[in-house]
Each structure stands twice: as structure tokens, then as C-alpha cells.
Amino acid sequence: METRELRYFVAVAEELHFGRAAQRLGIAQPPLSRAIQQLERRLGAALLDRTSRTVTLTEAGSVLLVEGRAALDAVEAAERRTRRAALPPTGRPGLVLVTKASASRELLAELLDAYAAEPGAVPVDVILCGPAEQERLLREGRADVALLHRPFDSTAGFHTEELGTEGQVVVLPAGHPLTVRAHVHMADITGLPGLPLPRWPDPDGTYPPGPGPQVRDHAQLLQLVALGRACAVSPESCRAQLHGDLAAVPVLDAPDVTTVIAWPPHSRSRAVADLVRTATRLR
């Protein structure tokens, strides 16, 4: 199977429309129809059920959509990492680390300092992004290492080392009645009148339906809390970033958050190994 065929199939499977898929791919519709037919012939499997009005995925088609996306990611990662390895060493980021915006800030600073002091350390680029985006960046080879937070992030498919565990706090507007409490339980804060929990985007960028404001990052969320439009349950290390308008109260029965450092399993980079070793020694 060629990646071209896979890209074509994924486009059609996502659009469920040959015309739009062809447009997205920058080719005409007939060659696309033919390419898919040929792929089906070669696989000996019907991938799409098509009438002249609708296109739907067969069982085999949905398998290929999932597996094919993963395969295309892997190819893209190979290409990107090779390109990076070929750049002149000067100025090339030796490592790209991705982490959630506004999370683990001290841990990150500590880690970068400690690593920079190591013999043979290379420059580290840091990418900050929203949750769920990190995995993609790591899978696509845009990043070499990530700081992830279980149980929010899935560490599926990566090598990981645990760096630490912390409890969670609820972040509330300063002066809220609950802020006088020494601690609360989840039941105290779900369905708090006027202070809904926010909605985070799904991996595909869309938001699940339901109440609560849509947020993209932690800073935005804290802004909303300060405005009295939401409350947030966050790892307690976020306290370092709270200013006067905000207060935090431990939530006893919220799941503990584990910060892990994650990297692609076949990474053979000396720099990644060094960074991971530094990270595990910190804790």
C-alpha cells in the first residue's frame, strides 16, 4: 500500500464525499474514484458502500481509517525527524519538548535548568499547546518529548517515566463561600450555581455539547474563573499561578494527577535519553 493511496482513502473516509475529498486533495474526482477502487481490489476488501447519493464506511473501511491515520502519522514523523537530523547542528533545536500551556511551570523550569547543566546538553525548544494536542505533535514527529498529565492525557503508544503525583484543587473566584473551607469534595462543586466546569476541546478540535464555557487553555480558564463564569479543578501546582482574584481549595476525592515525561518508543536519540535521565533524577 502506498501512502498516496492511504491519503486518498483517509480524505474520502473523512469527507464521505468523493467530490469534496478530491478538492481537498487537489485532484479531480475521477482519478480519486479509480484510486479507491484499485485500493479495494488490492486489499480484496470493500472499504466504502456507495450509492449515487451517500457514501458510508464498511467495517473494513473504519478499520483502515483508524489504522491508516496512525500509519500516515508514522510516515510523517519519519520524514520530519529525518529532516531535522539533517539540519546543520548550529541553531538546530536538539530537542523539541511539548507541554500544556500553564502546566508544571516550575517542574519545567527546573528540568530545563538541570538538563542545560548536563555535559553534552543540546538546545531545547519548548512548545506550549492545549491538551490533546501534545500527543499529536509527538506522534507526528514535530516534538521529541512531552510532559503529559495522567489521567487526562493518554500515554498510549509512548515510553513514559513518572515524575511526580499531586492532588487537585478547585479554583474559585476570591470571596466565594467555599473558599473558607479547608477542603471540599467533588459533590460540593459539581453543579455549583453559576459556576459550571468548563468544556475542553476533543482531539478533533470540536467541543462536546453541554453546559459550561468552552476553553482552549488554562490561562483562558483562569480568566473565566476570575470573572465568576466558571470554576476549575486543577493540579495543585497551579496555585503558583493564581493571583489575588482567585482562590484554591483542595478537592479530597478528585483523582491524583501524575506528571509523566513521554517520548516515542523507538527514539534512539542521545539527547532524549539524557533529558529523561535528568528528569527522573529530579524527583
Next chain:
Amino acid sequence: METRELRYFVAVAEELHFGRAAQRLGIAQPPLSRAIQQLERRLGAALLDRTSRTVTLTEAGSVLLVEGRAALDAVEAAERRTRRAALPPTGRPGLVLVTKASASRELLAELLDAYAAEPGAVPVDVILCGPAEQERLLREGRADVALLHRPFDSTAGFHTEELGTEGQVVVLPAGHPLTVRAHVHMADITGLPGLPLPRWPDPDGTYPPGPGPQVRDHAQLLQLVALGRACAVSPESCRAQLHGDLAAVPVLDAPDVTTVIAWPPHSRSRAVADLVRTATRLR
């Protein structure tokens, strides 16, 4: 990047010889030279240093070799799993489980029985193979689930659930002086005169140099122990498979062995989820 180009590059990178690589690929040498040149041009990276006598990998080339193999595995897995999903449901193995020959035998039987009793259970094919082969089968899409044993097997790149932990025993010929002991330490058995520890094959199928007989599976190993040509350190559950000629003594300071069930991270198969759930409930 097309998979054809990747396959070509991997062949050359492995052979370090255009002629042999071309032969292996079933094409002539000149098109292969051109394909690699074109790949290098497109990536903007030298992958191979070639004189008219020798071919060596550049830094970028070794990155692409590792990453490219992983990407090709992913493509192959996508193809294989799609083909499987398209087979008529009758007679099609719903699940392919791979485990080491002669390991976790009771656990496996228990698991298969319990799963078969589940509503909606599908037929399960079991593949037995040597260590280090399981990961490959899982990565290439030849298998859906594996029973792995930490710390021997790497669980990198897979989802896992722990199923249980056990200590290790040393397996000795019956009547050996050490068999009267209630337990031993590693120091007691390394360099035991005439009873070396065996050598297992590397992932590429070759054996590391050194003393000790070469073994491919556990049955073979036990045979060698019975013949008085080796001793073996194994999880204690292997005791169920020992016959009169063999004896086992706990090794107090050998690392514990954890049996885990592992599956590809993007598996969306109902059957895999059911099997994993059954497995975790067993323990």
C-alpha cells in the same frame, strides 16, 4: 514520502550495498540509485555517504532507518488488519493473541475460558512464539493482543494492563546440590560450574556472543536443564511444567516478573476491549 521509497531506502540502509539491495527488492540497480537520490533531494538531506567502494549511513540516514521501519510496520499493520476485518465473519479469528511458548500457561487457559464465556465472545487464535517476536507480531498487525512479561519484554508503544506479579525460581537438574536449599540468591547461580545461563536471540534473530547454550524457547531450555547443560531462571509459574528430572528453587533477589496484557494503542476493537476487561477481572 511514499512507502515504495521508504522500502527502497530501508533495503539499501540494511545492506549498505546498492546491488544487493536492488536484488533483494527485485529491481535493477540504476532505478534504485535514482530513487534514493530523489528521496534525498526531496528530504533535503544526505542519507548515505557513498564512495565507489563503500556505503555508510549519515546521521539523518540512521534516523530514517529507525523511523522508517516503524512507519513501514504501521502501514503493514493497517493493511493486514483491514484485510482481516473484511473476511467473512464465519471462521475468521476474531482475535489473535500472541504469547511466549510455555509461559503463563494456566493464566492463558483461565483467560481464554473466561473470555469464551462472555456474551459476544469471538474465536481467539493463539500464536506461540519466542520472546522478542511478540512485539513484532503486534506491531505488524499480525496479532491483536499479547501477553508480555516485564522486565524481559518491552511494552513500549502499547497499551497495557498488569495481570499479576510473581517471583522467579532457578530451574536445576533434579539432584543438583542446590536443590536441597529452601532458596538461593543470584550470586549462588551465576557462574555455576557446568551450568551456564542460556543465551536468548536478539530481536534480529542473532545470538549475543558469550558462553551458555543458544535457546529459542522455554521447552528447549528445560530440555537442556534436564540434560545438565544449563540452568534457568524463570517465573515461578513454570513449576507447573516441570517433570521429575527438574527441580526449582526460589531466587530471592531475582527481579519480579509482571505479566501484562498489551494491545496496540489505537485498537478500536470491541473484542480486544472485552478480552482485556476479562483479563483484568481475573486478577
Next chain:
DNA sequence: GGGCAACGATACCTTCCAGGTATCGATCCG
């Protein structure tokens, strides 16, 4: 119910590139 629009499939043509053969040029070896 007939006309129409939407959509995938088919027919047919063109272009381009993968692959083949022949040969060159460089390097190592005896």
C-alpha cells in the same frame, strides 16, 4: 410524475515517471 440537480462511475486521452539496458567513472587489488 416529470424535470432537475447531485454524485459516483466510465471512457478516453495525455503526460510523466518508474524501471530496464548499456555504459561510464572511480576505486581497490593483485
Next chain:
DNA sequence: CGGATCGATACCTGGAAGGTATCGTTGCCC
């Protein structure tokens, strides 16, 4: 210095990928 080895180059050919025009089917709407 001559031959052998090996990758690169030159040149040719067939097939596949892509384009345009058009067909056949199916909803839909007046």
C-alpha cells in the same frame, strides 16, 4: 598497470496517474 567491483549516468519504453467529457442512478421539488 590491468582487471574487477560498484555506484552514477544516459537513454529508452510501458504503464500508471491525472485530466476532460459524459453517463447512469437517485433523491428532490414544483
